[in-house]
Amino acid sequence: MKTKRISQLALVVLLLLSSSLFSLSQADQDGYKTETVAEGLPASWAMTFLPNSDILLTQRAGALRVVRDGELIDADIAEVPGIHYAGQGGLLDVMLDQNFSENNKIYLSYSHGKKSSNTARLVSAALVATENSYKLEDFKVLFEAKPSRKTSHHYAARIAQLDDGSLLFAVGDGYNYREDAQTLDNHFGKIIRINTDGTVPQDNPFIGTEGAAPEIYSLGHRNQQGLTVVKGVIYEHEHGPKGGDEVNIIEPGKNYGWPIATFGIDYNGATITPYTEYEGMQSPLVNWTPSIAPSSLTEHNGFLYVSSLAERSIRKLDISGEAIKDQGKVFSKISERLRDIVSGPDGHLYVLTDGNEAKIIKIVEDKQNEL
Amino acid sequence: MNDFLKGLLAWIGAASVSALAASITSSVLVQNALIEVGAKIDWTTRLATISKDLVLLQALIPLLCIAFAIAFIIASFCYGKLGGSRLAWFTIAGASSFFVMLQIMVLVFDLMPFAGARDNSGLVLMCLCGAIGGWFYQRITPLSSA
Numbered sequence: 001m002k003t004k005r006i007s008q009l010a011l012v013v014l015l016l017l018s019s020s021l022f023s024l025s026q027a028d029q030d031g032y033k034t035e036t037v038a039e040g041l042p043a044s045w046a047m048t049f050l051p052n053s054d055i056l057l058t059q060r061a062g063a064l065r066v067v068r069d070g071e072l073i074d075a076d077i078a079e080v081p082g083i084h085y086a087g088q089g090g091l092l093d094v095m096l097d098q099n100f101s102e103n104n105k106i107y108l109s110y111s112h113g114k115k116s117s118n119t120a121r122l123v124s125a126a127l128v129a130t131e132n133s134y135k136l137e138d139f140k141v142l143f144e145a146k147p148s149r150k151t152s153h154h155y156a157a158r159i160a161q162l163d164d165g166s167l168l169f170a171v172g173d174g175y176n177y178r179e180d181a182q183t184l185d186n187h188f189g190k191i192i193r194i195n196t197d198g199t200v201p202q203d204n205p206f207i208g209t210e211g212a213a214p215e216i217y218s219l220g221h222r223n224q225q226g227l228t229v230v231k232g233v234i235y236e237h238e239h240g241p242k243g244g245d246e247v248n249i250i251e252p253g254k255n256y257g258w259p260i261a262t263f264g265i266d267y268n269g270a271t272i273t274p275y276t277e278y279e280g281m282q283s284p285l286v287n288w289t290p291s292i293a294p295s296s297l298t299e300h301n302g303f304l305y306v307s308s309l310a311e312r313s314i315r316k317l318d319i320s321g322e323a324i325k326d327q328g329k330v331f332s333k334i335s336e337r338l339r340d341i342v343s344g345p346d347g348h349l350y351v352l353t354d355g356n357e358a359k360i361i362k363i364v365e366d367k368q369n370e371l
Numbered sequence: 372m373n374d375f376l377k378g379l380l381a382w383i384g385a386a387s388v389s390a391l392a393a394s395i396t397s398s399v400l401v402q403n404a405l406i407e408v409g410a411k412i413d414w415t416t417r418l419a420t421i422s423k424d425l426v427l428l429q430a431l432i433p434l435l436c437i438a439f440a441i442a443f444i445i446a447s448f449c450y451g452k453l454g455g456s457r458l459a460w461f462t463i464a465g466a467s468s469f470f471v472m473l474q475i476m477v478l479v480f481d482l483m484p485f486a487g488a489r490d491n492s493g494l495v496l497m498c499l500c501g502a503i504g505g506w507f508y509q510r511i512t513p514l515s516s517a
Contacts, residue, residue: 086481087481087482151481151482152481152482153481153482174482175482176482176489178404179404179407179408182409183408259405260405260408260409260410266484266486267484268427268430268484268485269403269426269427269429269430270394270398270401270426270427270486271396271398271420271423271424272425272486273405273410274400274402274408274412274416274419274420278410367479
């Protein structure tokens with residue numbers, strides 16, 4: 001009887017061992033593994049690493065939080081005032097100044113105002129360490145998109161910084177105001193460029209153009225939620241409507257077409273424009289039709305990585321040549337709506353999932369099988 | 372053809388006529404907005420685009436059938452109780468049901484998903500398309516089926 005039990009137990013142990021060995025070999029074949037760094041993060045939108053590896057995290061309801069050693073610190077760093085939290089709005093992007101170690105300056109973007117009149121804002125503040133966390137000081141509004149809108153969609157709101165220190169800020173078309181992306185007298189559907197004190201650089205492309213908002217750097221955008229600078233080149237991606245998601249290289253004064261030229265159609269199937277390309281306008285370098293809903297991008301080991309919402313994927317883009325080559329989906333074990341992706345200081349990629357129970361997932365690549 | 376069948380066909384016909392008018396109007400408005408910001412669209416392309424946009428009928432006809440069903444019952448009741456012009460009751464019912472339908476869309480989506488109705492002038496034109504449906508219905512239906 002006893003011998004029978006022992007042999008049954010041995011069989012169970014053997015099965016468990018073989019199953020875990022099988023899993024291990026699967027992970028090895030994948031060439032990477034994933035680790036959940038933090039979870040239970042409600043409605044989070046963006047994250048960035050501090051030099052000490054703390055993670056700053058924005059939550060759309062208005063709180064700026066810290067994730068330290070895998071734990072979300074209870075206290076908010078700040079409740080940013082005047083946030084319009086509705087639709088796609090709220091506290092959105094966060095970015096460190098390129099000289100953060102000297103000036104402790106961070107930038108935040110958010111939708112500001114009320115439902116009937118709101119807009120996208122870019123602010124700066126000093127992040128000061130406290131005993132257990134941080135606090136914000138010297139809060140300063142650098143830019144507010146004009147005119148205000150009645151919708152709570154398409155803020156874009158990504159922030160990037162050029163090598164000369166000036167800031168780029170993506171302002172979306174506000175959904176109902178798409179044609180305004182083609183005119184220079186407003187900030188809808190534009191990428192704007194300002195100095196870190198909010199003043200306008202005098203070499204902006206439309207300085208001196210009558211009636212043009214001087215902050216405009218490029219026009220003809222829809223909802224640009226990916227913006228990064230790699231070796232002086234500005235990479236941007238934007239959501240198309242139904243189809244027509246784009247990756248572009250942004251150059252000053254260029255028109256990127258929306259809504260006169262797009263590969264997308266309206267959500268109800270109607271035509272937005274008869275044209276997929278138009279003279280004098282930049283065609284996308286990558287076109288995703290059907291849409292993947294790109295939410296963020298980051299440079300990592302010489303490649304661009306794009307997180308997506310609808311496709312629930314990470315895409316890898318080769319930017320080594322003149323053209324941008326979409327190498328397709330990578331890290332396919334991660335199959336959730338992804339809101340943000342960043343390259344961490346430890347050399348690993350980190351993704352932030354979407355939704356009310358968001359997670360930060362670390363992707364650890366096997367160096368021998370680097371993707 | 373009995374009154375019920377006639378009423379049924381008039382109801383679906385009214386939704387179809389109204390949807391057709393709205394689809395064409397929306398397509399023209401969207402293209403006009405592009406022309407206003409500098410796009411050149413020749414007449415052949417304009418007509419082809421209007422034709423493509425008839426895809427909107429797939430969504431509009433069922434939605435308008437529901438909206439008109441409610442609105443025409445109310446119009447019929449009001450006409451019966453209060454009297455007045457049957458044409459006026461049904462035309463107003465058609466216009467107001469289109470308006471309410473669009474406002475419900477705004478409440479649900481928190482934005483206007485029907486591009487032709489993004490501004491006030493577009494909204495008024497869409498209500499006129501609804502009014503055409505109401506007019507069509509009262510023209511086709513005999514008094515007894517209204």
